[in-house]
Amino acid sequence: MDTNSYPLAPVAIFVFKRPAHTQRLLESLQTNPEFSKSPVYIFADGARNAKEQADVDAVRHLVAAFDHPHKTVVLAPANQGLAKSITHGVTQLCANYGQAIVVEDDLVVASSFLNYMNTALARYADATQVMQISGHMFPVDLQATTDAVFLPVTTSWGWATWERAWAHMAEVPEVAVAHLASRKWRYQFDLSGTFPNARMLAQRLERKNHSWAIWWYYQVFTHGGLVLHPTRSLVNNEGFDGSGTHCADKDVVQMTLLDTHASSYPQEVAANTAAFKRYGQFLVADRGIKKYTFDCLWRLFFSTKLLHAR
Numbered sequence: 063m064d065t066n067s068y069p070l071a072p073v074a075i076f077v078f079k080r081p082a083h084t085q086r087l088l089e090s091l092q093t094n095p096e097f098s099k100s101p102v103y104i105f106a107d108g109a110r111n112a113k114e115q116a117d118v119d120a121v122r123h124l125v126a127a128f129d130h131p132h133k134t135v136v137l138a139p140a141n142q143g144l145a146k147s148i149t150h151g152v153t154q155l156c157a158n159y160g161q162a163i164v165v166e167d168d169l170v171v172a173s174s175f176l177n178y179m180n181t182a183l184a185r186y187a188d189a190t191q192v193m194q195i196s197g198h199m200f201p202v203d204l205q206a207t208t209d210a211v212f213l214p215v216t217t218s219w220g221w222a223t224w225e226r227a228w229a230h231m232a233e234v235p236e237v238a239v240a241h242l243a244s245r246k247w248r249y250q251f252d253l254s255g256t257f258p259n260a261r262m263l264a265q266r267l268e269r270k271n272h273s274w275a276i277w278w279y280y281q282v283f284t285h286g287g288l289v290l291h292p293t294r295s296l297v298n299n300e301g302f303d304g305s306g307t308h309c310a311d312k313d314v315v316q317m318t319l320l321d322t323h324a325s326s327y328p329q330e331v332a333a334n335t336a337a338f339k340r341y342g343q344f345l346v347a348d349r350g351i352k353k354y355t356f357d358c359l360w361r362l363f364f365s366t367k368l369l370h371a372r
Contacts, residue, residue, distance in 0.1 A: 068184040071222060072101040072155045073176070076147055077167040079109070079117035081124050083300060084167045088128055091165070093173035096180060101159070102133045105151045108141045121167075145274035149231065156225035161187075163222040168301025171197065171220060172319035175296045179222045182210070182290050182327070189331045193227035193287035194278075196220070198297040202344035204337040209324035211334040212288040213341060215253055218275040220297035230281040235267055238280060242267075243366045251283060256342035257349075258357045260364070267369055288333060294320050 073091070077084045091097045104125045109118040125135055138147065148164070155162040163179045165171065175197055186192040192212070197220030204211060241247050248260040262276045282289065296319060328334070346354050 068180070068187075069159075070096055070100045070176075070180055071161045071163045071183050072103055072159050073097070074151050074155055074162050074164045075102065075104045075125075075167070076107070076144065076151065076164070077104060077121050077125060078107045078144075079114050079121060080167050080301075081117065081120040084121050084124055086170055086300065087165060087167055088124075090170045090172075091176075094171070094176040095173075096176040098131065100132065100163075100176065102130050103151065103155060104128075104133065104135045105147055106135065106137050107144070107147050108138045110141045143272055145272050148274050152223070152228055153231075156223070156228045161222065161224045162228075165220050165297075166218075166301075168299055169220050170298045170300055170319070172296040173321045174323045175220065178210075178292060178296055178324045181324070183222055183224070185327060186290065186331070187224065190226065191286065191288050191331050192290060193223065193230075193282045193285065194289040195222040196289050196291040197222075197295070198299070199292050199295040200341070200344055200348070201295075202340055204293050204334070204340055206293050206334060206337050208293070208326040208328055210290050210292050210327050211337045212328055212332060213291050213338050214283065214288055214333050215291075215338075215341070216275065216279040216282050216289055217291070218278075219299050227282075227287065230285055231278055232281065233277050234280075238263060238267060239366050239369060241284070242364070242369075245362070248361045248364065251280075252357070252361060253338075253342055253345065255358065255361065256345045258360065261357070261360050264364065264369060288331065290327075292324060293337075296320070 075087070106122050106125060109115045122137060136151070152162050152164060161183050163176070179195055179197060182195045194216050196217040198217050241251070242260060242264060249255050251260050251263070252258060259276065259279060262271065262273060263280060265271050266273055266276050298319060349357070
């Protein structure tokens with residue numbers, strides 16, 4: 063497939079109130095040769111209160127002054143929140159371009175990030191089971207023979223999708239409650255018991271979080287979708303420094319981002335089961351035994367009756 067014949071996907075940049083982070087993201091994107099030729103849409107959310115206004119204004123001034131030949135800045139008149147901003151922005155770009163590359167203001171990307179994204183979008187454009195391209199990978203040795211692998215798990219840290227896949231994005235509370243009633247389903251949804259996605263979904267149903275990403279993963283999971291992941295990360299998340307709305311203070315490993323392009327991709331559209339097992343082992347070790355034990359107990363004893371009781 064000649065991926066050079068495909069148009070460059072639009073880059074959706076979501077910003078809010080972190081000018082220093084936004085500056086680092088823009089600088090990292092500028093190291094990508096494709097960036098100056100790509101349509102760029104910067105979605106700037108509004109302040110929630112007077113205390114945030116100065117930082118929001120600083121971000122808006124920064125993106126307004128940012129020089130790019132194909133830039134469009136979309137200023138929200140009031141605070142929408144990240145979930146609504148992402149959902150509306152990606153829907154708009156997918157409708158106009160058929161695809162979109164998505165980054166948030168707390169990310170830093172490698173100089174080969176856009177090459178990988180555009181190459182993968184073109185390569186798997188007609189592979190309907192592939193629903194997302196991920197730019198991030200945790201520091202885990204997947205022991206893969208290619209530079210990218212298919213896994214049945216989504217990401218929100220630098221990603222891309224097509225209109226055909228994003229068309230499934232929707233919140234379906236009643237259907238989700240029925241799925242959560244199954245202990246087997248909860249185990250499978252939790253990446254074979256390695257990460258508490260089911261609890262996150264239950265909390266979303268109870269309005270204890272506002273995650274758009276759990277609904278996206280839910281749709282990819284229920285449609286049997288796959289996500290292409292690089293074996294070495296092309297994205298670092300620098301948002302876990304207390305500056306983010308949804309990011310707690312914690313240590314997140316910042317990896318050396320590779321400048322070399324991914325040159326080998328899976329020929330078969332199927333989950334790499336060996337890599338998925340290693341990925342899950344990393345998640346369990348990263349969370350620690352206490353959290354893992356709690357996750358197991360929650361998954362074992364959870365009942366959807368608890369949702370209706372609150």
